[in-house]
Amino acid sequence: QVQLVESGGGLVQAGGSLRLSCAASGRTISNYNMGWFRQAPGNEREFVTAFNWDGVGTLYADSVKGRFTLSRDNAKNTVYLQMNSLKREDTAVYYCAAGRLRMPPDVRSSEYDYWGQGTQVTVAS
Helix, strand or coil, X not given: CEEEEEECCEEEECCCXXXXXXXXXXXXXXXXXXXXXXXXXXXXXXXXEEEECCCCCCEECCCCCCCEEEEEEHHHCEEEEEECCCCHHHCEEEEEEEEECCCCCCCXXXXXXXXXXXXEEEEEC
């Protein structure tokens, strides 16, 4: 089992920044791809970004390229999502996920086995 706990969401003005954290625990974390997905009201859950635990092959959705950065702290078993230049359309619940190791990381939410509880990000204009 892998347990994921997100934190760092909140309310921010358009153009601002937030950093989300996802603390992972459980066995063999290094054998998983780690990713972030988001879901806005009335929408399906969508891919944001993902990499494997070594940080190789990071993928970003086109909508966040150049604004969001995925990183990790291996010692803390934690991944971070730095979100800059936030837009109203970034408003959603953000979920951290762990999935089977694949290269490149899978963008389908169905391929991720473990999920955090989600953290709300609200961008006000």
